[in-house]
Amino acid sequence: MKARAYAPATIGNFAAGFDALGMALAPLDGSLLGDVVEAELTGRNRGGLLVRGPMAKSLPKNPRENLVWHALDLFSHRLRRYGLEPAAVRLILHKNLPVCSGLGSSASSIAAALTALNAVYCEPFSPETLLEMAGEAEGRVSGGAHYDNVAPALLGGLQLLAPGECLTPLRLPFFERAVVVIVHPELQLPTARARAVLPRSLPLSLCVAAGSNLAALVHALHARDRDLFSECLRDLVAEPRRKKLVRGFDAVQAAALEAGALGCSLSGSGPSLFAVADSRREADRIAGAMCDAFRRAGVESRGMLCRTDPEGARLLP
């Protein structure tokens, strides 16, 4: 009655896909990049939540404000709807991802927690139900259910969220050799603040351009058209408004493109940026150029080379 689950970091708002496209990340060096949650049914003993790991200090002191606690709350609520009485659970969150970084830290915690809980209860819920709960939990922190981080955190891959009655994300193909560069500056940008700069409405022509740009990106991925992919890997909606919140953005993006990136934009709502490279060698050069540009803007940053994580949330031995 004990399980330990991992869920990867993710890029939400994957450039062309504001609120609609997200990618799960796996570091090239084989390490893990994401939070881990242990869950244990404690029988009649009291449950609780412990937070450990390098980023534990940046989380709220009160465990009940922790997203993992919200995830447990939603999970228990759903069990009761099915006529099951939830037992007390002891949770340990190993907080590895930096918060407010644009790397899907909330989604990683939520996906790991739900996966661990589903395991200790012998899998009562389908992936679809877990996704629904994860979106709801994410909504409690970012002010509205968004699935572009939780879907890849749970399911892996590059996921397109299509609006519809049933929430089934669509797994898109991706270039096998492409390397994703993540550059994480020493800045924090709360999602709510990044949301606040977005307009409530968009001109019809921009709406058409953004939609067809995303559609063309999807076509490029299926057709394995690298040049078209590169042309469409851009954010017409959020980036123009959000980039001013990230010191050095223009210079870092320009450095990435100058160094050969197929595209470069904010990861999630920032402040991290991601870029897509053709190969590991190019990725190394691009990461260096981006970190240099941040440094010239007076911001320290860290680069990482990743591929798509095909699996998403999973149990660890």
Added chain:
Amino acid sequence: MKARAYAPATIGNFAAGFDALGMALAPLDGSLLGDVVEAELTGRNRGGLLVRGPMAKSLPKNPRENLVWHALDLFSHRLRRYGLEPAAVRLILHKNLPVCSGLGSSASSIAAALTALNAVYCEPFSPETLLEMAGEAEGRVSGGAHYDNVAPALLGGLQLLAPGECLTPLRLPFFERAVVVIVHPELQLPTARARAVLPRSLPLSLCVAAGSNLAALVHALHARDRDLFSECLRDLVAEPRRKKLVRGFDAVQAAALEAGALGCSLSGSGPSLFAVADSRREADRIAGAMCDAFRRAGVESRGMLCRTDPEGARLLP
């Protein structure tokens, strides 16, 4: 120094793809559905434009207001840019398509005219240049360059227009056996009037939903996922505003879906509707149900069964 060109009718605003997706049509019975333009260099004699065909009467009396004349004007202007002096040309337009029908009548005339002109001048212009001119000519009638009719009219197939520096439409795959039902009611709806009911801006959430719906439709076509295609074959942007301009719309759409259509929406800006069927047999039933529904609303209509025209504008012997 004489050429005769045909260009097919088209569905613009192909449901999910407002202003971005269009399909060229070829009737199942092997007949042609589109306008024909003959062009002849007259040497030193005077040029001119004659209009013939069943729909000739619905065009402006003054040939200089005719779109084919605009196409000639743009073509000649472009020749001069290249240092060539255009000769006098005699044009005959066989106007077969009904105007203001939603079937891309303007685009058909323009595409046929440009193709015939390019032929008599020994192909000075590339397809890209012809497309640019066609969009400009279309803009003179609909109040802004739109390519979702002219691109398939010139190039055939199902074409996605992606925004970008170079205007290269993307040919999407389509279900091979699918049949497209066109129902053309005895109503006229000028494009400018249908444009006037559109909002200038859309809420951000609707913009995201419409964009990801189009992207999911493109994914469905590549993945040959019929159910997903059916779910995404809907217009979240224009149809809700425009349908009130077409008497009986709701009943006709409901009849199509009830009869098994994968989707049904306005063709272009209406008043014609199109529906997609799995097979010829289904298409027959759907066309019948749609015409019946129009009749109950007091509108006579005509149904046609089509496939995608793979070729687009072409010379006739």
